Structure formats: C-alpha cells, structure tokens
Amino acid sequence: MSEAIDQLKEALSFSPENIPLRLHVADMMLKENLLDDAAGQFNEVLKRNYGNAKARKGLASVYFRQKKFSTAIIVFEELWKQDELTWDEMVQYVRCLVKENSMSDAVEVYKKVLALNPSFTDVELDAILRTPSAGAFNDDFEFDDDDDFAFDDEAGKPNFLMEKPDLKFEDVGGMEQVKREIAMKIIQPLKNPDLYKAFGKKIGGGILLYGPPGCGKTYLARATAGEINAGFINIGLHDILDMWMGNSEKNLHAVFEFARKNAPCVVFFDEVDALGASRSDLRQSSMRHVINQFLAELDGVHGKNDGVLVLAATNAPWSVDSAFRRPGRFDRIIFVAPPDEQGRVEILKQHLKNKPVEPIDINAIAKVTDGYSGADLQAIVDIATELKLEESFTKGSVEKITSKDLQKAVKQHRPTTTEWFNTARNYALYANESGLYDEILKYLKIKK
C-alpha cells in the first residue's frame, strides 16, 4: 500500500467521522486496485451516512472490477432509478447488464448512454445491443423500398416472388448422385405419400446443399421445383438479413404460411449460413431468436408442412448453425462438388446449345477444365461467344465457335473454386469431428 494511503488512514483513526476524508482514502485505494480495502472503507462510510451516493457508486465500481456483476447491478440499479449515475458509470452499468444477460435493461441504459454521447461506439456493446432484433432500435429503422423482395405488412399479405420454373433435372448437367438423393428424399414422398407411410418412413425435413460457388446449387434447387411443377420461393441473402433487422418472426411465419397455401411448393433458403453466422460469439440473444423461429417453422409447429419442400444452400457450411442439422431438419447434407469430366461435357453441351458452333471436341475441353465450376464453364462459353461476335461484326458474316476459341477462353478464365477449397481444406482437416466434411476430404484425396 502506498505511503500516502497509510498516512491518510492514520489521520482517519483520529477522526473516524470525517466522511469526505474516508471517501478520499477509498477512492485512492480504488485507484491502486486495492479492491477489498476500498470496499471496506465505502462500507464504513455507509454505516455512518446511510445512502451516501458516492460510497454506493464506489462500491458498485469495486464489484464491477471484482466481476461480481450481479451485485454491482443491484447497487447500480438503485442509483439509476435515483438518476444519480454519471455517464461513465452508466457505461459500467451497461457492461454489467450485458455480462448478466439482462438485455432489455441493457438496451434501456445504453439508449441513455448514446443520447448523452451520440458518437460513443464500443465494439462489444454495439454488437450486442445495436442489433435491432434485440428490440432496441426498431422504431428508428428506416426501410426503403428498393428491394426485390418486400414484406407488405400493412395489407397483411406478403408479396413474395413465387415463380414456376420451367427448368428440369435434365437441364442440369452431371450431379447424378445429388439428383437421386433429392428425388428419394423429397420428390418421391410428395408423389407417393402412401408408399412412404406403408414403409414407416417419416416425411419431412429438408436438404442442405453445400459446396464451392457456381457449382449449381441454386440452379438445381430451381430445377427441383420445375421437375415436379411446383412453385418456387427463393429466399436470398438479403431477405435473410432483413429478417434479422425487421420483425423477423412475422416474416418467416409469413413465408411458410404462404408456401403451405400454395403447395406443392419449394421454399429455397439460399446462403442460409447468413441466418446464424457470426464471427464474434455474441450471437446468442438476438440471433437465437430468428434461428429458433426458423426451426419451429421447419418442424411444422405452426402448421403442417404437407407439400412444402424445404431446400437450403450455402457456400459456408461451417457457419451454419448446428441446430439445423438435427434429425428431422436438414438431416441430409449434400456436398455439391465441381462437376467431374462427364458432368463438364454435359454442362458445356448445355451452354453451347442454340449457339452457332462447328463440330467441337467437347471431351478435349472437359479434360483440361478440372476444378472448373458450372459457372466457370458458362463463363468460358461466354468468352468464346464474345470473341466470335466481334469477329462476325468485322467480317460481316456469322462466324461459328470452334474448339480453338474455347481452348483460348479456358486459358483466359481460371477456375474460381480454388479459393473455396483452400478454406474448406482447413475446416476438413482441423474441424471435422462429426465427419461433416468427409466428402471434402474425399474430393481432395486426403486420407486421415
């Protein structure tokens, strides 16, 4: 203990009733981080002068530093009601509340903090409290109507974009295995419900597709709807984000209600990882809510999901909340790999259909495009087409696409899946406890 404090303590022993002096000593102890001693002095003050605000504040500060957050809250709360807290103390109070998970109180106090100092920002507090679904700032949100997909609450009817795709499975090149799984898991039950019941197979749950971008996840989901002549509701990244920011429950419920009314219908959640992913671990409070709502709808808690097929896709399976993978939910998780050679042949054929082409050695192109995604192959055809278009303009006649053009395009366009696999490889190597990424390991030919 410092000499100054010792001297003052001695002075106190001569005048024990000198409250300002005692407070001064306690403050010094607090500064020196002598928490227990400081608490003792503050308590002494309160014994002599019941309700002394400074002493109570001091005590709260001590408890805060001792991480006795619930005790600190009791003291802070009283002071808060009496409007005794300074701005700094309010910030401490908010931190305590957050640590004790009293979110609604935290939001209330934080609002005051921000009102007094609008430029105040704090990563941790902001992440927890500024997420509007925590209830804090809903009223202040301004929704502009520039969206492709909007919920129309006032009319009570959501105006989803439901389409009737005319894409079929046969338009999707390769992916035989994936198509078969989708057929068994969701198309057949829809077509022959009695057969499934006879074998005691439960109907329900969805399929989660994952894999590198551009390999046809979205494309396949759309084709699934087309294959069975069902409606297709595409809930994209923005819609998912907006569910968080707006009144999420209503929106999710509305999606499912709408799908149920329009069965048969495929509801497709694209980039579903956005529903639960957060780098910081502050997701609990605000996000859990949306996720739970989603799971409840998936489980059919709010209505039977007969005729509603749920598909989801993600490029980042590692960010998908693990609750999604439980039985009866997305219990089929399918890896959509870049197309193999045969698949590439088919995809190239797809994209060259209806284009002026010379006889092309498609097999040769497929051979040199290992690791290229469906989107990459499309890009290659596009590049070749553009090359020819230019030539046709200058020559004034329709020039046909040749093998050479495609080869040239391959050289110009590098595969976009490499980066994804660089990341995925690390997850498969180091975080594969549940065998979730076995397919990735297999694809990368890694034996563990």
Added chain:
Amino acid sequence: MIGENRHIARARLLLGQGRLKDAEKEVGYALQQDPNDHEAMLLLAECKIDAKDYDAGISLLQQAILLDPHSDRPYYLLGFAHYQKDNLKEATKQLDIAIQLNPYHAGYFGLYAYIYMEQHNYKAALEKANEGLNVDPEELTCLNARSQALFRLKSSDEAYETIKEALSIDPDNAFTHTNYGWHFLEKGKHKQAREHFREALRIEPTMGRARAGLKESLKANVPPYRWLLMFSLWLSSKSKAARWGIIIALWIGVRLATSASKSAGWQVLAFVLAALYLAFVVFSWIGNSLANLYLSFHKEGKYALTSSEKYNAWSIGGVILLSIIFFTLNFTTGGKTQGALFFCSIVVFSLAMPLSQLQYPISFVTRKPSFWMAFALIGLGVCTCLSAWIAPAVFTVFLSVYMLAFLVYTWAGSFSGR
C-alpha cells in the same frame, strides 16, 4: 442509428459474418446514396482492413475522420492498420487520440500493449494491458497481452494465472489458445503446444498463426529442430541489437573456448567445440528444410506443407543422399576418382545451403539478388563435380573457386539475415 439506411444495417451484419465481398457491395449502395456517409465509409474501411488491404483502409479512414473528427473508432482502426503495416510510431499516435476520445474501451489498450510488445518494451506493454483490464476485467486482448508480457518479464506464475483466467472467460478463443501454444513451443514443450494449436484450429480452422504453430509443433518432434526453434523464438523476443550481440558473442565465445582448450593441450575438446559450432551453423541453414522433409512423411504433417516447401525439402534430402553415396563410393571404389569423390561428396552436401533458400516453382523473373547468388553457387557446384569426370585437370581449380564462392555466399547470407 437514427435514420440509418438498410444497406448499412445489412453491411454491418455481413461484416460481422466475415462476408467481406457482400458487405462491400452493400456499403457501395449506401455510398451511392450518400458519398459522404461517415458510417458507410467506416464500414468500408473495416472491410478493407479485414481483407488485409491496409492502404485502402487507411485512406478511407482519413476521409472518415475529416467528416467527423470526434469519433474514436476511426483512430483505433487507423492504429490497427498501421500496426499491421509495422508503422508502430504512427500506430501509437493514432491510438493515443482514440484513447483520449474514449478511455473506456479496453480493446484500445490491448492493441497498445501489443505495439509495445512488438517494440520489445514488455514493461510498458504490461502497464497498458493492466490499464485496459481496469476498464473491462474480462477483455481478452488485454489478458493475452498481459500474459505474454509477464512471460517476457519472467513472472511466469502470474502469466499462467492470466492465461487460465482468459481461458475460463472464453474457453473457445482461438487467439488465446494460439498464444499459449507459441509460448509452449518456445519452452520446448511441443506436445502441450500441439494440443493448444489443435484446439485453436478446431475453433478457427483458417487461423494462419495457429496452422503455422501446429506445423512447427510437429516438426519439433525432431529434437535438434526443437532446440533450433526454441533458440530462434527466444532470439526473436530480443531487440535487433541484442540479437546481433548474442550471435557475435556466441561466435567469439566459441573462438576463445577453442583456442583456450588448444593451448591447454585439450585438442579433442577444441575439435568437439568447433564441430558443434559448425553443426549449429549448418543446421541453422538447413534445419527447417530437414524438418520439412520429416514432415512430408508424417501422416498428419504432410498436409500442412505447401508444395514449395515439399520440393525444397526433397531437394535437400536428395543432395544429402547423393553426398552419402559419393562418400561411400569414395571408400569402396579405388582408382583415380578416389579423393575427388570425397571432395565431390562435400561439395554436394554444401549445396544444401543454397538449395534451402530456393522457392518453387523456380521463377527466373525475380530480381532478388539472394536468388541469383544461390543459383550461381549451385551451378558452380554442379560444374565442379562434373569436372571431376570430364576434365580432371581443372578439377582442383574449380574446387578452389567453388570453396571461395561458398565462403562469400555464407558470409553474405549471414549478414543479410537471410
């Protein structure tokens, strides 16, 4: 938050999810609506910094500060970007402003502490970490900085205490596990280190420092490499001047010890000392490649190697094998080549040193002089060995030129710090 537009709210969520490209796109929309939106600019800067594009981040932050000079976060982010760019002085300057504007943000002190760590000023680092912990006793950056500083200040007990606390606050923090792992590596406890790196990677599989750590902890299975690693980690905690001091003192020490033992008549001791020192020098060049060679046969480790490291390791393994073959041939075959084979074996072995400095695939467009020096030496070495068969008359000439070049190369290599 009042009147904040939807794009900004989305961008914030996306940034929090690490979807940098999507976040950037959303911010782009917001900036289209209002090119002077402070919040949007800040978010964009954060995207750039997260994507390690520090220069872009810095220039955006400077603009944001012009718009609102009283907000503390941009200064903190500037400090962080400069810290990442190793502009420690500038980082300190920005961080001072951030803390002045908002002394209640423990993370700011944490970064400050790490800047001092980088400058090997461990006492100041400890002070800053403690200041931060006064604001928020559970702030993990500060706790980590505190423990690392305490280790350097030789207060191990307190340091372990602090790490335990950090782990009890958040057992799933990859950063804490990684720091703990590197500490154990330096102490030569590679198995404990490995546990922590594994845990860190289970939590955050893409974390580069943890992957590097796991790799080193596997390589540390080979004892001499473990010692080399301990030595170089310990060395790296010293200031630049101290590092040079240690290396020169080591050299002088060995010289003195050998000559002293020679004059005392202990020829064997002198020889052993000199041999040990030589082994140390050679191993400091090729130890990493040799450990990588070991790793390339390790069940788990082989996936941690980049292909450049693999080729590098194999090339070293190759020349050592060749050198051993020459060496045995020298004694099993008689005739003219005897003697020459012995020298060839030494030359081939010495090629491991320049070979250890090569990157694969070999690129001839590089302008780095160290590459060309290594390459020239390898060429000279190969010619020397070939001349033993093709033109034995000039072999000795080649050999002496090679030895001279080799000396120059190693000295230049040592002084350029490789």
